[in-house]
Amino acid sequence: MxxxxxxxxxxxxxxxxxxxxxxxxxxxxxxxxxxxxxxxxxxxxxxxxxxxxxxxxxxxxxxxxxxxxxxxxxxxxxxxxxxxxxxxxxxxxxxxxxxxxxxxxxxxxxxxxxxxxxxxxxxxxxxxxxxxAAALGAGIDVMQPNGSLVVDIGGGTSDIAVISLGGVVLSESLRYAGNHIDEAIVKLMLSKYNLSIGKKMAQQIKQQIGNVWNPSSDEKTKVRGRNLLTIYPQQIEVSSLDIYDAISPFAQMIVAAVKRVLDKTPPELASDIYENGITMTGGGSLLRGLPELLTQETGIQARVAENAIEAVxxxxxxxxxxxxxxxxxxxxxxxxxx
Ligand SMILES: Nc1ncnc2c1ncn2[C@@H]1O[C@H](COP(=O)(O)OP(=O)(O)O)[C@@H](O)[C@H]1O
Ligand SMILES: [Mg+2]
Structure with a gap:
């Protein structure tokens, strides 16, 4: 069948x-x-x-x-x-x-x-x-009387859910995800460098040098856009530290949502989650440093599923x-x- x-x-x-x-x-x-x-x-x-x-x-x-x-x-x-x-x-x-x-x-x-x-x-x-779907795809045995916490971050929505015995025990869904980082990068390039860039360029920057854990001035990438003062095309180099302010609010929002869900989680399930860790899926979970940040902020080990993008x-x-x-x-x- x-x-x-x-x-x-x-x-x-x-x-x-x-x-x-x-x-x-x-x-x-x-x-x-x-x-x-x-x-x-x-x-x-x-x-x-x-x-x-x-x-x-x-x-x-x-x-x-x-x-x-x-x-x-x-x-x-x-x-x-x-x-x-x-x-x-x-x-x-x-x-x-x-x-x-x-x-x-x-x-x-x-x-x-x-x-x-x-x-x-x-x-x-x-x-x-x-x-x-995300939990099943990530290989979690959702039928067990054993709580799991899944964080799925897509392009337009993020989902945080506690699952046990084949059902969602509690969850939170945000209309805030990977694409919003791209928009924030577009805005930052405008305000900080007078550089007008498209969303595709912004996404590329995020994937290449986005880092919410240990951004540094050594991780750099080239950015092409149009300088709003000269109106001419321009190429500049930015580092993961330069764009950190555009990405960090997103990471903080995810951390806060996970904490809210954990706060509402009944104690028995919370202790399971502490044992099992947090499972992250979706393309947005590939943002560098996000699992490390979540781990530090919640005290629970967060891991990105091996098949994060395909899991669902x-x-x-x-x-x-x-x-x-x-x-x-x-x-x-x-x-x-x-
Ligand atoms: N390596 C990466 N680093 C950061 N973000 C990424 C990476 N790869 C994909 N993304 C982001 O993941 C999002 C899409 O995730 P995905 O799970 O495919 O979305 P959806 O399920 O909403 O269709 C996009 O915002 C994309 O920019
Ligand atoms: Mg998805």
Missing amino acids: GAMDIGIDLGTTKIIIYKPGVGELLREPAVVAVNTKDDTLIAAGQEALLMVGKTPEYIRAEFPLENGVISNHVMTELMLKEFLHRACSSFLVKHRFVICVPSSVTEVERRAVVRTIVHAGVRTIYLIEEPI SVGTAKAFEYADLLQTGFSQEQANNY
Whole structure:
């Protein structure tokens, strides 16, 4: 039965469609380009990403789930349909699908996602909550009466959850994640260097030299942008210390949220978590120094899962093995209702 199952991680920045035993059928940036005159698809994924910020008036290219909410239903639907078609058009009907949508997405939006997938031809659909999927994917045995703390940091949303006995005991979801660091870097480059840069450049800076633990003036990278005073393109070199102020508030916010969740955690579970440590997933958890900072601030060992970026997609597909056991965060949707 397992071979007939497919997991979809509908992330805010990327989409992975995963089939156990086969691997990833698709991994694409969650971006789509649409012709605004007739709402037809122009490009999706990598190809659409190249268009962002460079489109003529009649084309709209964007990440429709960027902020952890569905900003545009038409674009989301066109994107999902295209990816389903590319990854698994020949076996949509035969397979059971489990989908993980960002936890901040509303019930109405969630139903819209299911509707799109039903309309694409899928008959059996389950939804899974992000923290459960992340924990399963990171290899945590979520069925045990043993508390785990999972921190998943994506592009648009971060989730902190305590899991035990196949259910989410308590959780907090923030509409604040990796992409917000990029925005902060854009602002800092403007105010500190009069340099106007794009979000892609900012993301590159973050990934290359972002460091919230031991930033130094030796870790440097080249930054290209436009000097606002001369209006000319300019290239400068910045260090991880130079950009620390743009990144540090983000790290503090995550630390504070984890502390809030720990404060509310019942003592027995808290002691499990102390033993087991904190598991970090999502691309945002790869920010250098974040596990060290979390460990220092909470007194609990924080580790980034080996498959941090893939964990949610792997966990979604794995959820079928536990379908009858998962207490919360896993539900079947009736195709007839859509
Ligand atoms: N090495 C890295 N260092 C810091 N941030 C990273 C790194 N790799 C990816 N990211 C960030 O992770 C975020 C995307 O995480 P991901 O889990 O793929 O998102 P989502 O699940 O929301 O689609 C982006 O903001 C991206 O810039
Ligand atoms: Mg994610």
